[in-house]
């Protein structure tokens with residue numbers, strides 16, 4: 001009897017001990033919210049159930065293969081780096097794709113076009129560009145989208161939204177007007193050979209002093225702007241509202257009262273963050289007196305970024321505008337974590353997010369390095385009738401006939417295949433010797 005009681009007591013003790021251990025582990029899981037949030041932000045991979053099975057999710061997004069839900073937004077980082085862009089990181093650019101089919105580009109920094117083109121979106125849908133300010137690392141890629149999209153089949157003009165400045169010469173209207181002047185040779189030659197329409201840019205300049213002012217409202221999307229503090233008057237930050245979601249893009253800015261007021265409670269906030277002073281000295285080769293101003297007076301340091309996020313409490317924060325690598329990532333991450341413990345992405349090129357009311361998921365877009373442009377539903381208008389050629393008779397007289405005539409076989413075949421006989425440009429050439 002005594003022996004049975006002892007066995008029973010040991011049994012009860014063992015169950016109790018196991019219960020304590022189990023509860024402790026469970027509680028730890030509950031309190032480890034930080035880890036849970038990171039896991040949720042990274043889209044669970046799912047179980048592979050057999051040797052020939054496939055995983056439901058591989059943490060990647062293959063561009064052009066996923067339809068958005070009506071109330072969903074996809075954001076793709078097409079540039080996250082610095083003005084001195086490098087092969088792995090272009091300058092600032094974020095593409096917003098909405099469930100209703102709209103696509104808006106926020107900043108178009110130098111080099112970003114290579115990331116944009118790898119997404120293989122027909123250029124007829126990439127026509128709306130919003131500029132936070134006129135530093136080239138935020139709009140230097142406009143030349144590539146303008147001319148590259150034109151040669152790749154964009155049938156319509158581009159539209160650019162951007163802030164005014166203290167004087168007209170410091171505003172977006174002036175910048176784009178003179179961009180077109182500087183690119184006049186490019187414009188005239190393409191306008192004659194292809195068609196002039198895609199070379200036009202319609203500018204919507206708005207007041208940089210506007211506070212949470214609506215600068216765009218179409219198809220259920222509202223874009224608002226407020227002043228940013230960065231380098232001079234003019235820069236702005238944007239809020240993008242769609243399907244009850246509020247997303248924010250800071251552009252370049254130091255911490256400021258407008259951001260804290262108008263970005264409050266946003267679902268998704270992209271904000272610049274700079275490495276600490278020592279990184280600028282050790283890696284950026286900057287003099288120390290510039291290093292501590294670059295990070296912490298002209299831009300936003302990790303601690304300052306974290307402080308802003310803790311105040312506005314977004315569902316998900318994204319830091320960008322730094323060379324993202326081992327040397328910098330953790331230093332900046334740790335500095336943010338001194339003041340913010342919420343969900344966070346350290347952006348690099350091609351990182352992307354799906355945003356809905358229920359979930360915000362971070363993944364990487366995996367796109368080909370050598371993509372071609374994809375056609376859409378519209379075709380470019382034909383060359384404009386009566387447009388004066390921009391090549392003189394003097395230059396044309398230099399064409400060397402034997403090499404041109406060497407192409408005749410391939411051109412004859414092409415002409416026959418596509419019925420181009422009445423458009424045969426060779427017939428006016430003095431060197432033309434038709435193949436018998």
Ligand SMILES: [Zn+2]
Pocket residue numbers: 133135138230231252
């Ligand atoms: Zn800037």
Ligand SMILES: [Zn+2]
Pocket residue numbers: 092135137138252321
């Ligand atoms: Zn910048």
